[in-house]
Amino acid sequence: MSTTLRQSAAVLSIDLAAIVQNWRFLQERSAGAVCASVVKADAYGLSAAAVVPALARAGCQSFFVATLDEAAALQPALAGFEHTRRVFVLGSLGAAMVANAASLGVIPVLNSLGEIEVWSGEARRREQLLPAAIHVDTGMSRLGLPPSEVDMLVDQPERLRGLSLCLIMSHLACAEDPNNPLNERQRQKLAVARMRLSHASAPISLANSAGIFLGEPYHADMVRPGAALYGLAPRPAEQNPMHTVVSLAAPILQVREIDSGTTVGYGATFAAQTPSRIATVGVGYADGFLRSLSNKGAGVIGGVQVPLVGRVSMDLATFDVSALPEAATVPGTMIELIGKNRPIDDVAAEAGTIGYEILTSLGRRYLRAYTPDFI
Numbered sequence: 033m034s035t036t037l038r039q040s041a042a043v044l045s046i047d048l049a050a051i052v053q054n055w056r057f058l059q060e061r062s063a064g065a066v067c068a069s070v071v072k073a074d075a076y077g078l079s080a081a082a083v084v085p086a087l088a089r090a091g092c093q094s095f096f097v098a099t100l101d102e103a104a105a106l107q108p109a110l111a112g113f114e115h116t117r118r119v120f121v122l123g124s125l126g127a128a129m130v131a132n133a134a135s136l137g138v139i140p141v142l143n144s145l146g147e148i149e150v151w152s153g154e155a156r157r158r159e160q161l162l163p164a165a166i167h168v169d170t171g172m173s174r175l176g177l178p179p180s181e182v183d184m185l186v187d188q189p190e191r192l193r194g195l196s197l198c199l200i201m202s203h204l205a206c207a208e209d210p211n212n213p214l215n216e217r218q219r220q221k222l223a224v225a226r227m228r229l230s231h232a233s234a235p236i237s238l239a240n241s242a243g244i245f246l247g248e249p250y251h252a253d254m255v256r257p258g259a260a261l262y263g264l265a266p267r268p269a270e271q272n273p274m275h276t277v278v279s280l281a282a283p284i285l286q287v288r289e290i291d292s293g294t295t296v297g298y299g300a301t302f303a304a305q306t307p308s309r310i311a312t313v314g315v316g317y318a319d320g321f322l323r324s325l326s327n328k329g330a331g332v333i334g335g336v337q338v339p340l341v342g343r344v345s346m347d348l349a350t351f352d353v354s355a356l357p358e359a360a361t362v363p364g365t366m367i368e369l370i371g372k373n374r375p376i377d378d379v380a381a382e383a384g385t386i387g388y389e390i391l392t393s394l395g396r397r398y399l400r401a402y403t404p405d406f407i
């Protein structure tokens with residue numbers, strides 16, 4: 033890449049050592065349970081190819097992805113860990129995918145009696161015991177066996193023939209809110225399902241990131257954090273105990289002084305109240321810097337917050353940098369858009385969304401810089 037290109041590039045920094053520290057912290061928080069890592073959606077947009085080897089080196093052995101394609105893409109990242117690693121696939125297992133799933137050696141999370149039948153059929157066809165996880169719906173009404181199907185499975189344990197059940201899991205709907213009574217109801221429903229399926233004697237798992245912070249009873253045998261590994265606050269209402277993982281900084285491309293009354297950007301949605309200095313940076317909604325940040329977001333230069341003014345466009349955003357001396361805002365100066373001074377959860381709140389959506393929307397045009405996990 034030429035120097036000129038580099039000079040105008042926004043830099044997305046991803047701290048792999050911080051991800052490992054976060055995993056260790058969550059592991060300690062849930063001592064006694066296995067701490068898996070959820071790396072679906074390319075590790076929440078941060079690159080599973082970079083994140084998974086770091087977590088595997090740290091000792092993580094169980095990984096969750098959403099689709100079989102994601103599981104296949106993980107294979108090179110897990111080279112060297114073949115004998116210890118377990119890859120769980122959360123999404124539905126279609127009949128056409130079964131042979132691939134078996135040869136990849138993944139553990140499908142079976143979401144219905146139909147999926148159990150298909151996977152058990154494959155085990156018998158291969159005359160081989162296949163590993164399986166079962167997802168029980170305890171309150172999300174999304175994926176998983178509804179109560180009627182759990183009843184049938186209890187009555188007809190032969191449905192699990194050929195399968196080695198290594199996990200019974202469910203997913204919390206309101207884990208961020210410790211006062212929501214649904215948490216305890218879901219926990220009890222999963223405990224009952226485990227008792228009723230006791231012939232299968234499988235470990236259980238319920239907690240995502242926020243679920244870990246609901247306390248020990250929620251840790252069960254395995255916890256499944258995603259968001260907190262990547263630095264998002266597990267509990268929005270409290271101080272974030274996680275290390276910052278993602279920083280986004282972009283250089284100022286151009287600066288101009290405008291008179292009061294002059295407007296900025298598409299739709300002329302911002303008009304300067306006083307003579308102002310406007311800095312333009314090369315990040316826009318095509319980079320996942322959401323358009324809903326228009327006239328709401330902010331950046332930070334040298335510790336000083338500068339408000340985002342006008343609409344965010346496809347490739348550009350504009351900031352009012354009048355609060356800083358001219359010499360501190362020359363083209364090339366970096367504006368921090370996400371990072372220690374601009375927590376991703378705050379940016380998400382300004383955009384009217386959650387940190388998860390900001391992470392998974394991060395674009396492909398950034399210069400990505402990975403801080404290694406070994407120091």
Ligand SMILES: *Cc1c(COP(=O)(O)O)cnc(C)c1O
Nearest residue numbers: 070203240241256257258259260
């Ligand atoms: C995405 C996901 C997780 C991880 O949730 P976080 O809130 O990111 O920690 C855990 N379990 C299931 C079933 C998921 O889909």
